[in-house]
Amino acid sequence: MEPKVFQSLKLSYDSLEEDNIKLCFLYCALFPEDYPIDVDGLVRYWTMEGFANNVDNLEDASNKGHHIIKRLKDACLLEELNTNSVKMHDLIRDLAKWITSSSMKEGPKFLVKAGMGLKEAPKENMWEGVERVSLMKNQIERLPTGPNCPTLLSLFLQQNYVLRTIPSSFFELMPQLRVLDLSHTNIESLPMSLSSLVNLRALILISCRDLIEVPPLGHLKQLQFLNLRACKGIRELPQGIGELVNLESLDLSYLSRVTTIPCTTICSLSSLEELSMIGTPIKWAKEGGLEDVKEGTGYSLAELATLTHLYSLDITVTDIDCLSQDSFHRRQLSSLRKFNLQFGKNDMYLIPPHGDKKLCVNGCEYFPPCCKIIQEYADGISISACKGLKRGISEIAGHSLTLRNLVIANCPQVDCIIDNGDVGHNIEWMRLSGLSNLKKLIMGHGSLSLRQLKTLSIDSCEQLSGALFSSNVVHQLDKLENLGIRDCDKIEEIIEEGDNMLVLNNALPSLRHLRLEGLKGLRSICSPRVSFTSLETMHICSCTILKKLPSCPSIQIFKAEREWFEELNWEDGENTKSLFTNALGRRQSMH
Numbered sequence: 293m294e295p296k297v298f299q300s301l302k303l304s305y306d307s308l309e310e311d312n313i314k315l316c317f318l319y320c321a322l323f324p325e326d327y328p329i330d331v332d333g334l335v336r337y338w339t340m341e342g343f344a345n346n347v348d349n350l351e352d353a354s355n356k357g358h359h360i361i362k363r364l365k366d367a368c369l370l371e372e373l374n375t376n377s378v379k380m381h382d383l384i385r386d387l388a389k390w391i392t393s394s395s396m397k398e399g400p401k402f403l404v405k406a407g408m409g410l411k412e413a414p415k416e417n418m419w420e421g422v423e424r425v426s427l428m429k430n431q432i433e434r435l436p437t438g439p440n441c442p443t444l445l446s447l448f449l450q451q452n453y454v455l456r457t458i459p460s461s462f463f464e465l466m467p468q469l470r471v472l473d474l475s476h477t478n479i480e481s482l483p484m485s486l487s488s489l490v491n492l493r494a495l496i497l498i499s500c501r502d503l504i505e506v507p508p509l510g511h512l513k514q515l516q517f518l519n520l521r522a523c524k525g526i527r528e529l530p531q532g533i534g535e536l537v538n539l540e541s542l543d544l545s546y547l548s549r550v551t552t553i554p555c556t557t558i559c560s561l562s563s564l565e566e567l568s569m570i571g572t573p574i575k576w577a578k579e580g581g582l583e584d585v586k587e588g589t590g591y592s593l594a595e596l597a598t599l600t601h602l603y604s605l606d607i608t609v610t611d612i613d614c615l616s617q618d619s620f621h622r623r624q625l626s627s628l629r630k631f632n633l634q635f636g637k638n639d640m641y642l643i644p645p646h647g648d649k650k651l652c653v654n655g656c657e658y659f660p661p662c663c664k665i666i667q668e669y670a671d672g673i674s675i676s677a678c679k680g681l682k683r684g685i686s687e688i689a690g691h692s693l694t695l696r697n698l699v700i701a702n703c704p705q706v707d708c709i710i711d712n713g714d715v716g717h718n719i720e721w722m723r724l725s726g727l728s729n730l731k732k733l734i735m736g737h738g739s740l741s742l743r744q745l746k747t748l749s750i751d752s753c754e755q756l757s758g759a760l761f762s763s764n765v766v767h768q769l770d771k772l773e774n775l776g777i778r779d780c781d782k783i784e785e786i787i788e789e790g791d792n793m794l795v796l797n798n799a800l801p802s803l804r805h806l807r808l809e810g811l812k813g814l815r816s817i818c819s820p821r822v823s824f825t826s827l828e829t830m831h832i833c834s835c836t837i838l839k840k841l842p843s844c845p846s847i848q849i850f851k852a853e854r855e856w857f858e859e860l861n862w863e864d865g866e867n868t869k870s871l872f873t874n875a876l877g878r879r880q881s882m883h
Contacts, residue, residue, distance in 0.1 A: 301387045304367050312343045316360050317369050318399065319343075320380050321388035322426035322448055324407025328377040331361060340471050340494035340517050341446065350540055350565045351603055351629060392424075400424065406448070416440065427452065428473070440465045450475040450496070458483050467491065475519075478502045487511045497523055498543075506530040519543040521568070526550060534560040545606065546571040559598040567599070568606040571638055578614040593619045606632040615660040625669045635660050637677070645697040646721055647672025656680075659687075667692050674699035684709035685716045685741075693718060701725040710734045710741045717741065723749040730756050734765050743768055746802075751778040757813075759788035766799050775800075776807040783811055787818035800824060807831040814838050820863055830875075832856075843868055850875035 308314050316338055323329050335357030338344060343360075344353040361378065364370040370378045380388070392402035400423040405414060410430040419425065419439035426448040433454050438461040445468055449455065455477040463469070463485040470491060474482075475498035486507050494517035497503060504525045509515065510532025518536070520526065521543045528550060534557040542561065544550070545568045553574060558567075577592040593614070596605065605628055609615060612635050625631070630648045637655030644650065650672040653659060658680050667673060667689045675681060675688055681703045689695045698719055700706060706727045710716060719742060724730065730753045734741060742765075750756070760777065761769065766787050777783065786808075787799050799822050806827060808814065814835045818824075823843040830844065831851040839861050850872050857876060862869045 297383075298387050298390050301383065302391070304369055305387065305391065308363070308367065308369075312345055313360055313363060315341075315400070316343050316357075317364055318388050318392055318402070319424075320364075320370065320378075321385050321392065321402065321404055322406060322424060322428070322446070323380075324429050325382060325385060326379060327407065327429075328373050328379055330377055331358070332376070334378070335361065336517075337471065342470075342493070349601070349603070394421075401443075402426070405430070419444070424448075435459060435462055437461060438464055441469075442467060444469055446471040448473050449477065450498075452477050454478065456480060456502070461485055463489055470494065472496065475499060480504060480525075482507055490514065493517060495519070497521075499523070501525060508532045510535040512536065514538060516540045516563075520547065522546040524548050529553065529557070533557060536561065538563055540564060540601075541566040543568045544572055545569060548573070551575050556595070558595040561599065563601060564599050565601050566604040567596070567602060568604075570606045570608050570632060570634060572608060573610050573638055574608075575611065576609060576614045578611075597621055597624050603628060604630040606630075608634040608638055610636065610638050612636055612656055612658075612660045615662050617661045617665075619660075619662045620666055622665060622668075625666060628669075631669075633666060635663070639676070642676055643674060643699045643701050643723060643725060645672030645674045645699050647697045649694070650674070652676070653678060667695070669694060671695060672697035674701070675703060676701045678703050679705060681706055683707075683711040685719075686711050689715070691715055691717075695719055697721040699723045699725070700727060702727075704728050706730055708732050708735045715741055716745075718744050720744050721747045724751075724753060725749075726752045727756075728754055732756075733760070734762075741768065743771070745769060745772055747774040748772060749774075749776045750780060751776075753780050755782065756780050757782035757784070759783075759785040761786065762788045763790045769800055770798070771802050772800055773802050774805045775803060776805075776809075777811060778807075778809040779811075781810075781812045784813050785816045785818070786814075787822060789816065789819045797821070801826060803827055805829045808835055808838075809833045811835045812837070816840065818842050841868065841872060844871065847871050847875045852876065 305314065305317065308317065319338065320329060335354055338357050339350065339353040344356040347353045347356055361370065365372055369384055371381060373379055389404055390396065391399045394401060401421055403414065403418060403422045403425045406426045407429040410427065410432055413427055413432050413435050416436045416439045419441050421443060423443050424446040425444060428448040429451040431454055432452045435458060437459045444466050447469060450473045453476060456479060458479060460483045462483060466489065468491055469489050471494045472492060473496040475496050477500055479500055480502045481504060484507050490511060491514055492512050493514055495515060496519045498519055499522045501522065501524050503523045508531040515536050516538055518539060526547055526549065534554065539561050540563055542564060550572055551574060615635065632650045634652040635656065636653055639654055642652060642654055644652065649670045651663065651666050651670040652674040653663065654676040656678050671694050673688055673695060681687055682705045684700060684706055696718060702725065707729050708731065709724065710733065722745060760783055799818060803824055804826050815837050823845065826846060827844040828846055829849040830847060833852065840863065841860060
């Protein structure tokens with residue numbers, strides 16, 4: 293029966309027409325059954341394999357890959373799980389495996405034993421004549437000594453957590469291998485035969501935490517992708533890394549023992565488009581510009597400016613004394629499509645902002661001088677544990693037009709976010725956390741500030757008192773959709789009760805989600821005359837003296853303690869109570 297069923301399903305595969313799109317579809321069968329395939333990761337594999345034709349750079353390849361994802365979903369060959377992942381239906385995956393099986397005379401040949409609980413790899417004779425092998429997500433402890441794989445292009449061994457050793461001759465008979473993924477294994481070393489993989493394009497070693505060293509890579513002239521992310525045992529970069537003139541993507545993030553980079557290594561990588569060194573404590577030179585780099589007398593941040601093809605840069609600089617006004621140039625920043633620049637204390641628990649262009653400053657006595665230039669291009673800024681900061685946005689970003697997302701956390705001197713100025717015009721998302729001296733959001737009128745704000749989250753601001761939003765502030769927040777406040781004991785009101793009916797009638801007209809937790813002093817959310825016409829969900833917890841709820845005709849989901857709810861006062865009769873009772877029951881039925 294199988295051939296008949298598959299022949300019918302194969303019509304969708306045949307309709308793809310373009311060979312590279314067919315390969316993209318078949319590639320998805322390398323992942324285990326019912327496996328949620330990360331979309332960006334899948335597109336990256338396709339790019340490593342060279343499936344994206346006629347593209348000039350990695351960014352174009354990514355865009356083309358996402359277009360192919362859409363084509364496959366439209367053809368019902370991939371199912372969307374969410375915006376970030378897809379999966380193959382079991383029958384469609386069986387179709388792909390059938391097309392790539394040895395019994396078929398068309399298509400590439402795959403050996404797929406992914407996610408099957410294997411403790412031993414397939415015998416050497418099963419590797420012969422295949423183009424792609426996937427043994428990912430198993431419990432394989434041993435690999436064959438030297439499988440003869442003259443046509444092998446891709447090898448997936450990731451997520452074999454008990455794999456510790458690779459035979460010394462394992463790679464010797466894989467002359468065409470392009471993509472090798474050993475991520476999330478416990479390998480302690482790689483054999484010297486790795487250097488024989490002269491056609492290798494991608495070497496992926498993410499979270500090989502026991503890996504101590506990598507063999508010299510200078511012979512791998514075709515290597516375009518090298519990922520050593522979170523290989524915490526590595527003490528120094530592999531020899532020959534500066535000779536990889538075709539390298540386009542390099543990830544050296546979270547290498548906690550690597551502190552130095554050989555002189556001119558970075559600037560030798562003339563094809564580099566993506567560079568990530570987040571969480572790696574490189575001790576950059578405090579002095580030196582481009583001339584020193586060219587002469588090989590020191591390694592400094594100036595090397596980064598020589599990478600003319602770079603479009604994505606993620607880097608941590610722990611010693612801010614090595615940062616000068618000229619560490620990052622406007623021309624360099626304007627050419628970057630993405631960046632994540634972290635200055636100061638290396639802390640994995642930082643609250644990151646949203647955005648493609650992020651600046652994070654943590655645990656600094658002063659702001660690095662280059663931040664004034666960077667903030668002109670950043671769309672997300674996070675400032676944490678900075679003692680010198682006092683007046684929020686005015687000091688951080690001034691009149692920046694690019695800033696969309698802002699985090700200010702654990703800065704003990706901050707007493708307001710906006711100080712009598714029209715700043716933060718384009719901020720859409722803001723989180724304020726642990727600001728022990730914060731007294732007000734806005735001093736004065738700030739008549740145009742925060743007009744674009746959609747999400748506001750405030751927690752552990754113990755001096756924030758009285759009304760959170762005055763009448764001067766609340767009328768500016770007509771686009772606010774999400775509001776969350778937690779552990780601010782001195783807040784008494786959310787919206788100041790007053791006589792300005794124009795303000796009250798139009799207070800927070802776009803608010804859809806409200807979350808109030810641990811507000812021990814909260815006695816009122818707003819005046820009884822205010823109606824939150826757009827509010828859909830409300831979560832109230834540990835607000836013990838709050839006894840009234842506002843009118844919310846659109847409420848759908850309500851979460852609160854049942855005993856507290858039963859003691860509420862309802863000034864407008866049973867109508868509002870009935871709406872909240874139904875919403876509370878609806879929420880409980882979901883559990």
